[in-house]
Amino acid sequence: MSVLEMKGITKSFGSVKVLESVDLRLESGEVLALLGENGAGKSTLMKILTGVYSADAGEIRLDGQPVSIHQIQDSRALGIEIMHQELSLFQNLSIAENFLIGHEAAYRTGPGLIDYRKLHRDVAKALLRVGLQRPTSTPVSALGVGEQQLVEIARAIQSKVRFLIMDEPTAALTEVETARLFDLIRQLRADGVGIIYISHRMEELYQIADKVEILRDGKFIGTRSMAGADERELIRMMVGRDVDERYPRRDPVPGEMLLELKGLTTHRVRNIHLNVRAGEVVGLGGLMGSGRTEVARAIAGVDRIRGGEMRFRGQPRMFRSPGEASAAGVAFVTEDRKREGLILSFSVRENLALPTLDQRKRGGLVHRARERAFANDMVHRLRIKVANAEQAVGSLSGGNQQKVVLGKWLAHNPDLLILDEPTRGVDVGAKQEIYQLINEMKAEGKGILMISSDLPELLGMCDRVYVMYQGTTQGEVKGESLNEEDFMTLATGGEL
Amino acid sequence: MANVLRRYHLGPLIGFLLLFIILSIVSPQFLTFGNLRNVALQMSVNTLLAVGMTFVILTSGIDLSVGSTLALSSAIAAGLMVGHTPIWLAVVIALVVGLLAGLLNGIFIAYARLAPFIVTLGTMTLFRGMTEIYTQGTPIFNIPTGFSWLGTAQLAGIPVPVILTVLILVAAWIILHRSIPGRRIYAVGGNEQVAYLAGVRVKKYLLLVYMVSGVLAAVAGLVLTSRLGSAEPTAGTGYELDAITAVVLGGTSLFGGEGTLVGTLIGAAILGVIDNGLNILNVNSFWQDAVRGAIILLAILLDRKKVTR
């Protein structure tokens, strides 16, 4: 039975104070949820706990004794493991080698050589625990985002860990994997591991957390026992105001047929049937790896269509590049913001302006004043938490980065908006704002195709949902059957 | 803070100013109009190459073939002029040769998706070989005197190559820092995948930057040929390294997406001033390389900032 405590932690980046005298207390065998808006300082606090950053002030105690954690090796020596919010896998290495780096001691043989046999055996076991069926020598670059998330989970729990920090582990996971993860967490808790769990999905906290600690603007707001905590109160503590109605779905006013896929086939998906009308929000769901992203990529001209038919506004059309799709009025908000959504060396303004440069030109030149005004407006509209629009996008918190990705496509004012995991890592307040935006677009008569692994969100926001199973559309849930049971039946290969 | 430093190129600028001040103090000849005009003139060829190189490096590419492109295009121009082709036509043909050289690089890199380093290393050797074949290893001289205007005339006391370089710098600056294609070039360099998904025609821009680099190499070749009054088969050997050095000294990242033309100009100026200074101070030849290397290391230490790479 041990207690890990952080006391009076303060941290600034340059002149920006990110944490101000924050406390935290974690006991063995409990799950502590850390709740806060995007940019509240959750990840920063965890990085301080694990020695990635050093605090400007404050101390860390283990069982009452001050400990010094100044580098990653220090926290690891104390048995503290972390799964970072941003995927931290080596794309150039295999799954097994990703397990090796950072845990070499266990696989050392002879003078610094690697015991590959033991490594692959252990890794195979760990993958089994999280339910990932992939050979251990698979290069990570060949894995989908969700699968990578599973690899990270498996990696974090493999070693003898006393305290485990999970920074948004479920952001890219669907129900099935999330349920399996929660089983794992319960098992670890029973084994006496203390767990800090960060997530923006409120309902998860009720399922898994014992206690919750709330941060706002880098300040400690309070802790509550999860049992019996009032969701409205938690949200108010977190955002400082009331946030109503979780899923503010509006009734659709379906208009013109925008998009029709008839038997669409690419190298990863086959025989896709779906359609989207103006003025409705259509969902695309399914388990991880069922091919949802691939369908979106095919529509948006990223992947080549190999068979079947696609009609856009009634005309047969296939886009040969994202540029062509965007010119025709299709916007594609990608799921992996680091790899596909943001140029990290660009400022927030430059990222926001990228797909719509042609809308603000003077001659061939960028109309700078209009671009600035546009960027400020977008920052304001999406409540992106930045000092100003010139800030480098790489220094934003995860959720705020996601808003920038969304913002750059909203500006495009498309007829058809494809959203792949648009609220991944976004806090409740901001989610509401995104939902409002979706509804506004819907009211303006746009068609929206939304992919989400957050099932309540998908069912709550969409007028109807296509469900995918193993690379094809298995069926559609709408009206009466727009519920979890029917969805899961289709998603696992059953028929309605 | 780091941002301010970067925005105003304080790192490279401090290095340059320090060098400048030291030279002004230790050598009475350094800070004279005539000498500074010389430095500017001598910098012009490298600056022209470095401007093109900046475009390329911003896309995370590299162009090792500029020295050979320079030699090939100017040899052809000189050969034509000696063969009584009108000067203007020979100049245009040289520019077209530069453009085609860049196009070849660009096709390999943008469409065949091959690594810029190795592609341009191959074309560097290929173009050099073509120059050797064309010239049969002999310099081409007796170029019509009319052509010497470009390299040797002055307007209002300023050498024509310097004026030309400044004009090209300004045009390139507007394109890179103020125009839409410029922004897209930065985007391609920042993250090709993201740029592509945002509708940027990545291949087109990759092609473009190598063509810019090729044309500017031809311009540099014409200036050099006009200054020398002859075209040498070995002209431009090793110039690619000087151009890259100027770009990187100016703070542009070899990994693309970050850097400015002002930085490149400062980088080229540092190199120009080092060479001029070593000469007018009459530093022992055996010591020059060591001193030059040490100054480059000092200059980048002054510009110490988070990984440029």
Next chain:
Amino acid sequence: MANVLRRYHLGPLIGFLLLFIILSIVSPQFLTFGNLRNVALQMSVNTLLAVGMTFVILTSGIDLSVGSTLALSSAIAAGLMVGHTPIWLAVVIALVVGLLAGLLNGIFIAYARLAPFIVTLGTMTLFRGMTEIYTQGTPIFNIPTGFSWLGTAQLAGIPVPVILTVLILVAAWIILHRSIPGRRIYAVGGNEQVAYLAGVRVKKYLLLVYMVSGVLAAVAGLVLTSRLGSAEPTAGTGYELDAITAVVLGGTSLFGGEGTLVGTLIGAAILGVIDNGLNILNVNSFWQDAVRGAIILLAILLDRKKVTR
């Protein structure tokens, strides 16, 4: 499929085999034991440099200073031997010089966080200058004959430099592909930030790869000096480009994290065979560069795959 191609280096290998077969057909002298032994011997210096360069490039770095390090360390060794220092001691001192040269690069790159390209460009010039000062621009000859064993002797018909190169290749292969430090080098090259978060001491490994490169440059210098029987102040000029070419031809990405030593060996072999073939076919000197450039371009076209860069 692409994976298989990459795993077994089919791209570069096909290029190499094609060259090999063509040369065997067009030249009766090519496919003789004596000639192949020559090719292996002549490849050894570049292969040694390319092995070190592979370590560096895997971390997404580059080492332009190897040619100068080679010259400096061998000039010092030769100078000492001529001054009656025991051969073994001179050899050890040369290796230490190489190590220190690498250490200097490594400190600038790992600790001062400066861009490898520009750092090693600076030290390339610096070390060359130091060599010029040390030798006063004149070759050092009359090296004790005992030292010639390293470069000219044969064991069982195989030249000692070839045996040495093979031994070093095997050792380097074990380190890179089978050992923990090797995997960490790949990790650093794949993503420095992630490596850091995983607890890899990034700086230590950056330092390490430049030291490996420096020491191997010294080994290459000793081999060259022993073969020539003299140390030249200009030795190794331009060798960095050959070494980088071998590495990149072998499929290693200049962006780090991807590549293998077997690829590097194939790359070095392609270069070695090109030079040998051009000589024994007595290709006209004016045409050699053009042919060499074209072959490099063809070789990479054969290895066409998704952006190596």
Next chain:
Amino acid sequence: GTTGSNGNAAGNSTGSTGSGKTIGFAVSTLNNPFFVAMQEGVKEEAQSKGVKVVIMNGNNDPSTQLNQVQDLIQQKVSAILLNPTDSEGLAQAVKMANAANIPVITLDRSVSSGQVSTFIASDSVEAGKMAADELIKALGGKGKVVELQGVIGASSERDREKGFDDEIKTAPGIQVVARQSADFDRSKALNVMQNLLQAHPDIQGVFAQNDEMALGALKAIQQANKSGIKIVGIDGEAEAINDVNQGLMYADIAQQPKEEGVLGVDKALSIIDGQSVPATVPSPLQLVEKGSSFKGF
């Protein structure tokens, strides 16, 4: 150190008036012992005559050298000793010096236009011719030879090749079986020669366009355990002279670079003093064969 004192020296003398005149020496490269020796001659003679000399190394690049001559003109030196990197490219530099009324003396190689006060050199075409004569003599007018070329396009490469090729044709029994470039570089010559020995195991003679390559070729021949192959080089490097005397090389066509440097300073002082000098001052080539007492540089 050396750098500092040089800096001060240059800083103290403005213009070229007073007792100590300043002359400029623009040397094509110092990467080659030949030009290092020429520099030695210039330095030593200048010191003994009490003049200051500013030395600039053109690194074999015409435009670098053009820049350096401009810098010398800028410094208003009293005379310029120019060892041009290239005959055509540096004509422009000479014209600029002419315009600034600074006399130019060319060393070892001249320029194709512009006014040169005097040209001090040994003739590269002649050197090639002499090398050919030596090989013809060595082989008795019959046999296979190879030619190792310098940097393709360099003027010394062209001139030496021209002299050699024209002369070797006079011996119909001699066949030049290969011409390959080794860039004037010793280690390249070693490799190239090894390759050529594979292709032509029966060659009897080697003409190397400079001594560095001759020495590299010698190593290749020794390491192939061949004997009796006659090597002729050009330059007069001490190491090569030594090898000639030991019978390892057949002959060397020696130039006298140090002498050229000395002559250059002397003629420059004459011109500054208003004396007239001949348009060309020969620096004789020296044929070095076994047993000669000639000392190289």
